[in-house]
Amino acid sequence: MPTISNxxxxxxxxxxxxxxxxxxxxxxxxxxxxxxxxxxxxxxxxAVTQYxxxxxxxxxxxxxxxxxxxxxxxxxxxxxxxxxxxCAMLVGKKLGGWVGLGISVLGLVVxxxxxxxxxxxxxxxxxxxxxxxxxxxxxxxxxFGISLATNWRNxxxxxxxxxxxxxxxxxxxxxxxxxxxxxxxxxxxxxxxLYLLGGLCGAFSYxxxxxxxxxxxx
Amino acid sequence: MNWLIFFLVVxxxxxxxxxxxxxxxxxxxxxxxxxxxxxxxxxxxLAVGQVTPGPNGLWVVSICYLVAxxxxxxxxxxxxxxxxxxxxxxxxCYARIANRPTTQGLLDGVVLVIVSFSVIVLGQLFYSTGLDxxxxxxxVLSAILAIKRVVATxxxxxxxxxxxxxx
Numbered sequence: 001m002p003t004i005s006n007x008x009x010x011x012x013x014x015x016x017x018x019x020x021x022x023x024x025x026x027x028x029x030x031x032x033x034x035x036x037x038x039x040x041x042x043x044x045x046x047a048v049t050q051y052x053x054x055x056x057x058x059x060x061x062x063x064x065x066x067x068x069x070x071x072x073x074x075x076x077x078x079x080x081x082x083x084x085x086x087c088a089m090l091v092g093k094k095l096g097g098w099v100g101l102g103i104s105v106l107g108l109v110v111x112x113x114x115x116x117x118x119x120x121x122x123x124x125x126x127x128x129x130x131x132x133x134x135x136x137x138x139x140x141x142x143x144f145g146i147s148l149a150t151n152w153r154n155x156x157x158x159x160x161x162x163x164x165x166x167x168x169x170x171x172x173x174x175x176x177x178x179x180x181x182x183x184x185x186x187x188x189x190x191x192x193x194l195y196l197l198g199g200l201c202g203a204f205s206y207x208x209x210x211x212x213x214x215x216x217x218x
Numbered sequence: 219m220n221w222l223i224f225f226l227v228v229x230x231x232x233x234x235x236x237x238x239x240x241x242x243x244x245x246x247x248x249x250x251x252x253x254x255x256x257x258x259x260x261x262x263x264l265a266v267g268q269v270t271p272g273p274n275g276l277w278v279v280s281i282c283y284l285v286a287x288x289x290x291x292x293x294x295x296x297x298x299x300x301x302x303x304x305x306x307x308x309x310x311c312y313a314r315i316a317n318r319p320t321t322q323g324l325l326d327g328v329v330l331v332i333v334s335f336s337v338i339v340l341g342q343l344f345y346s347t348g349l350d351x352x353x354x355x356x357x358v359l360s361a362i363l364a365i366k367r368v369v370a371t372x373x374x375x376x377x378x379x380x381x382x383x384x385x
Binding site for chain 2: 039040041042043047048049051052055059070071073074075076077078079080081082083084085086089090093105108109110111112113115116117119120121123124127131134135136137138139140141142143144145146147148149150151152153154155158161162173176177178180181184185194195197198199200201202203204205206207209210
């Protein structure tokens with residue numbers, strides 16, 4: 001399996017204060033506080049939560065590689081329910097066993113849920129002010145921008161490994177994305193159908209490329 | 219309100235869905251049918267779910283708080299935390315088939331679909347808030363700042379909130 005280059009290793013970005021070179025020492029306490037902080041501060045929904053997970057576990061503490069994370073993420077996303085919670089379970093279990101799983105989920109969900117309840121209560125008292133509406137609109141524009149960055153990070157390792165498989169593999173990767181977009185916009189199928197089709201296309205093409213490369217090596 | 223039925227309704231919506239907005243159709247049908255919620259509460263709690271911290275799917279907690287108070291919100295939390303446990307079952311099988319190219323292809327294919335789908339859905343939501351030059355500039359700048367990892371995302375969101383407030 002070809003490894004992908006890590007963004008953090010880029011020498012031009014070494015001057016940022018939030019990066020460390022070697023992995024931080026692991027502790028359950030630290031794990032809990034990381035999730036707690038993500039739970040408290042990931043304003044902006046799933047895209048921002050995901051961004052913070054990447055930021056903390058891949059780039060800051062270096063406990064998980066980008067490639068591992070994208071695999072955990074893929075498993076989480078095909079699991080029923082909220083993908084981020086499944087992802088927190090996998091990350092927590094990998095790093096700290098069952099205790100890690102438990103505190104990761106509680107650390108992520110309890111503060112988020114508490115703030116959601118509080119904001120629900122506050123929002124309905126102030127939602128009629130135009131200034132509040134304008135502010136929310138600008139925040140959503142920023143959320144959209146951040147989500148583009150998050151998605152780029154998720155798709156980048158896949159595009160890189162497909163480029164190494166050959167130009168046809170890269171075409172397949174873009175084909176899945178564009179095909180999914182067209183099908184969604186034209187036919188509105190249930191998202192599970194799109195997951196299934198995309199997954200099958202990927203599985204079939206990787207199988208084919210693998211067979212080809214083995215025949216070429218023989 | 220029958221709490222057991224309430225809990226099972228939320229659990230069903232969560233179990234047979236993928237992603238934050240997934241439970242919407244099922245919850246919408248059941249909550250309206252039981253007379254627990256009205257349309258407006260759905261659009262508002264979805265909006266609140268966008269700006270509160272944590273997973274987008276916590277909008278379900280918001281609507282359950284609206285229609286059933288704190289006990290409803292707590293039941294919703296539990297109902298949302300149970301289905302993702304199935305990922306552990308998936309991981310068990312995954313260990314056995316991990317290094318096959320078909321497995322890798324399956325997962326990569328799913329990620330490609332997720333990326334494409336979420337860009338479209340968020341793009342549509344972004345468009346529905348009313349496009350203008352200022353909003354596009356905020357979106358582009360946020361994307362650049364997030365990719366370059368110059369400042370924390372919370373700072374980006376806070377700046378956007380302030381700009382929107384004083385514009």
